Amino acid sequence: MIIETHALTKKYGNKTACDQIGLSVEAGQVYGFLGRNGAxxxxxIKMLTGLVFPTSGSGTVLGKPLGDVSAREKMGYLPELFxxxxxxxxxxxxxxxxxxxxxxxxxxxxxxxxxxxxxxGQENYKVGSYSKGMQQRIGxxxxxxxxxxxxxxxxxxxxxxxxxxxxxxxIIVSLKDEGTTVFLNSHLLSEVEAVCDSVTFIHKGKxxxxxxxxxxxxxxxxxxxxxxGLTEELFAKMNKQHESLQKLxxxxxTVSLNDYEEIPALASSLVSNGVTLYELTPHRETLETVFMxxxxxxxxxx
Amino acid sequence: MLNYFPNTSVTHGxxxxxxxxxxxxxxxxxxxxxxxxxxxxxxxxxxxxxxSELESGLIQGILSRPIQRYQYILGxxxxxxxxxxxxxxxxxxxxxxxxxxxxLSTITSLxxxxxxxxxxxYLLLPVAVLCLTLFGSVSxxxxxxxxxxxxxxxxxxxxxxxxxxxxxxxxxxVIGTGIFISLISPFQTIYSxxxxxxxxxxxLAASAMSAASLSGSGKPASLWMxxxxxxxxxxxxxxxxxxxxxxxxx
Numbered sequence: 001m002i003i004e005t006h007a008l009t010k011k012y013g014n015k016t017a018c019d020q021i022g023l024s025v026e027a028g029q030v031y032g033f034l035g036r037n038g039a040x041x042x043x044x045i046k047m048l049t050g051l052v053f054p055t056s057g058s059g060t061v062l063g064k065p066l067g068d069v070s071a072r073e074k075m076g077y078l079p080e081l082f083x084x085x086x087x088x089x090x091x092x093x094x095x096x097x098x099x100x101x102x103x104x105x106x107x108x109x110x111x112x113x114x115x116x117x118x119x120x121g122q123e124n125y126k127v128g129s130y131s132k133g134m135q136q137r138i139g140x141x142x143x144x145x146x147x148x149x150x151x152x153x154x155x156x157x158x159x160x161x162x163x164x165x166x167x168x169x170x171i172i173v174s175l176k177d178e179g180t181t182v183f184l185n186s187h188l189l190s191e192v193e194a195v196c197d198s199v200t201f202i203h204k205g206k207x208x209x210x211x212x213x214x215x216x217x218x219x220x221x222x223x224x225x226x227x228x229g230l231t232e233e234l235f236a237k238m239n240k241q242h243e244s245l246q247k248l249x250x251x252x253x254t255v256s257l258n259d260y261e262e263i264p265a266l267a268s269s270l271v272s273n274g275v276t277l278y279e280l281t282p283h284r285e286t287l288e289t290v291f292m293x294x295x296x297x298x299x300x301x302x
Numbered sequence: 303m304l305n306y307f308p309n310t311s312v313t314h315g316x317x318x319x320x321x322x323x324x325x326x327x328x329x330x331x332x333x334x335x336x337x338x339x340x341x342x343x344x345x346x347x348x349x350x351x352x353x354s355e356l357e358s359g360l361i362q363g364i365l366s367r368p369i370q371r372y373q374y375i376l377g378x379x380x381x382x383x384x385x386x387x388x389x390x391x392x393x394x395x396x397x398x399x400x401x402x403x404x405x406l407s408t409i410t411s412l413x414x415x416x417x418x419x420x421x422x423x424y425l426l427l428p429v430a431v432l433c434l435t436l437f438g439s440v441s442x443x444x445x446x447x448x449x450x451x452x453x454x455x456x457x458x459x460x461x462x463x464x465x466x467x468x469x470x471x472x473x474x475x476v477i478g479t480g481i482f483i484s485l486i487s488p489f490q491t492i493y494s495x496x497x498x499x500x501x502x503x504x505x506l507a508a509s510a511m512s513a514a515s516l517s518g519s520g521k522p523a524s525l526w527m528x529x530x531x532x533x534x535x536x537x538x539x540x541x542x543x544x545x546x547x548x549x550x551x552x
Contacts, residue, residue, distance in 0.1 A: 043552075049366045051551040069368050077366040081359040100367035142363060 002027040002150055002181045003048060005059030005066075010043050010052060010205075017043040019205040020057065025198075027149075030172060030182040032196035032213070034189070036295055040205040041185045042080050045152050048183070049077045062150055073101065076143030076151035080158070080185070082136060086128030090119060090138050093127055097142040113141040118167055132159035140168070150181045157188060169195055193217070193287040201294050209294050217284055221260060225253040226279035227270060234273050242266075256285070322407065329401060329408040329501050336393045337427055337493050344386045344428040345451040348435030350444035351378050356551070357443065365551055372543045379436055379539060386428035394424050408501050416499055423496035426531075427489055431455065433535040437542040440549065458487030462494060488531050491523045498522055 003025035010018040018040045025031045035041050046052035048059070050067040064071035084093055094113065098106040114120050117137040122130070127138060136159045143151055153172075157165040165188070172182050172195045186192050192199065193213070200210040209216075230253070239245045244256035257263065260282065267280055352375075355361040365374065398417070401409030412420075434454065438447035465480025484491050 046362075046551065051362060051365055053548065053550060069370055072366060072368040075366075077363075079359065079362040079366070082363070083358050083360045084363060085360065097363070097367065100364065100369055102368065139363070 001025060001060075002063075003031075003059070003061050003183065005048070006057055008044070008047060008057035008059055008066075009055050010040075010047060011055045016205050018047065018054075021202070021205075021207055023059075023200060023207070023210075025181065025183065027181050028176070028179050029197040030176050030184060030195050032192040032199035033183060033185045033202065034192065034199055034291060034295075035202035037187075039202045041202055042154055043205075044202070045077075045154050045183070045185060049075070049152055074146060074149040076146065076148035078136075078139050078143040078151075078153050078156050080154040082139040084127050084135065084139065084142075087126065089126055090114075090123040090130070090141075093138060094123070094141060094145065097145055101146045103146060109145050109147070113144045116144060116171060117141045133161060133164050136160060137164070140171070144171075144175075148180060150183065151175065152183045152185075154185045155187065156184070157186065157191060165191065189287045189291055199287070201291065203295050213287075216290055217287065220285040220290070221257045221263075222283045222285050222289065223255050223257055223263060223266070224279065224281040224283065225255065225270070225277070226251075227253070228276040228278065230270070230275050234275070238269070252279075257282075325406050325408050326501055329397075329406055330497060332397045332401070333424075333497055333500060334493070336397060337424065337496075340386065340390045340393060340424075340428050341431050341455050341489060342452065343389065344382075344431045345435055345448055345455065347382055347386065348432050349439055349448035349451055351382060351436060352439040352546070353442060353444040353447055362551055371547045371549075375436070375440070375539070375543050375546055379432065382432050382436075383429055386432060387425050390425050390428050391421070394421055412500065420496050420500040423492060423499060427492045427496070430492060430531060430535050431489060433538040433542075437538040437545070440542045440546045454487045455489055457483055458490040461487060462490040484527075485530065488527070488534060491527055492531065495523050495528075 001024050003023055005021055005023045008018060008021040008023075009016065021040075021044055023044075033041050033044070043052060047054050047066060048061055050069070050072065054066065059066045061068075062071040062074060085096070088096065091110065094110045095106065098109060103109050110123075111120075114123055117140050119134065119137055119141060122134065127135065130138065136156065140153075140156060143153070157168050160168060169191060172184065175182055176195075176197075182195075184192060184196060196213050198210070198212050199216065201208045235245070235247065242255045242257075244254075246254050248254060255266070257266075263280065263282060267277060270277060352361070355364075365371065398409055398412075431451070435447065435451050438451055441447075442450065461480050461483025463480070464483060465477055468474070468476030468478075468480050
């Protein structure tokens, strides 16, 4: 495991930011870390990168204990609130970070990352004159400088336009192809769904679910039903069998099923009760709906 | 001042008798104001050195790289010491050049050893201020730190004054209070030692200026006081490293 934590806890006074976090991240995968604002994601990432000290618990990153400086030689980190020395040029900033990483082939690495993040030709301008998107790109370039084995990206596309987001997605995919482990924290769930192999959901500082992405999205099927003649009585009766059955504003129904095999039985039941069916469309569940269910359920239960 | 005093009714007729006294005051003023300027500039430089990077989040990109936290503190300290010392050397040289240009006997009579000792003590002042300010920068927000450091610096000036008053009235408890304040803020001690080296035999001028500027100093500082100052500086750097090494970068 490239990241492993056991009961990692961080408390600020009476407030618990992270509570008994247990993570196991395999090397070479893109790992999504999801949760609502204030769920404790950034605190957890900061503990893994050595910026914040855990109150209790333990863990290893790249085989070294948390906070070990030598582990950071092959670790990249793009902070959520990226801020860089705005009086430096992009090139100066990259040279500075290359020195911090103690890189030997500075020039080659700098030109490699500039090309990767699409900032070739912009490197001689001051960072302060960069747009927010360009600043995020230069931050990503800094994180990519040491050819990291593990990279933490905390909201890497928050300031980017759709083209920039696609570029970052492509970078993440290429990093994965090269064997780099990417630890991704993003609120853009479609993005996470597109690139992540595994995800962990965190709510109020606790891990509520960890799963492989394919397992998570394969488990449920969302069925959209357009029908006529569905009485309130029949709806109530069906709702007892399928708790997830919902009536939408446009009059259509949605229901979450465990298996495709449930669809014929449901259709037959509707027709036998005098309902006229116009449409039955099964969808795979999106990460967004899964996120809403998992985090929403936890929100209600807590 | 040299032009002004000889023409006043008080000094009229004193002529050459008053001139050495006025020259001493002018030289002392030059050193005093420049030292104060250096100290305040050092506080401005140092108070936000770490605090502002913590507040802006800029530090996250640096400390997530393979560097130890003590390296960050010592790097900051080293850079600021070079900057403050360069500026202090420039001001110190300017005072000497201007003094020599106007033929002030206090400057033209200085020996090489006096200049070097005075210069080193002049440099010690911003370095000592930096050591304390850097600890404040790790512990407080930039603005709060700046205000506190200015207060401590001024407190040192008042401490010297209190000690001197204690000597005039021969009251040991007042002298003790002055010394205690000088232990909290030893910057005035450094300055007054430098002043004694650069403008010796000028007690009368010092007394006249103390009354006007609410600063002063009692007896010359002993070697032990400088040992204390060395421990003071080293102690605050160690405390800054210790505090910063366990600080959460949020």
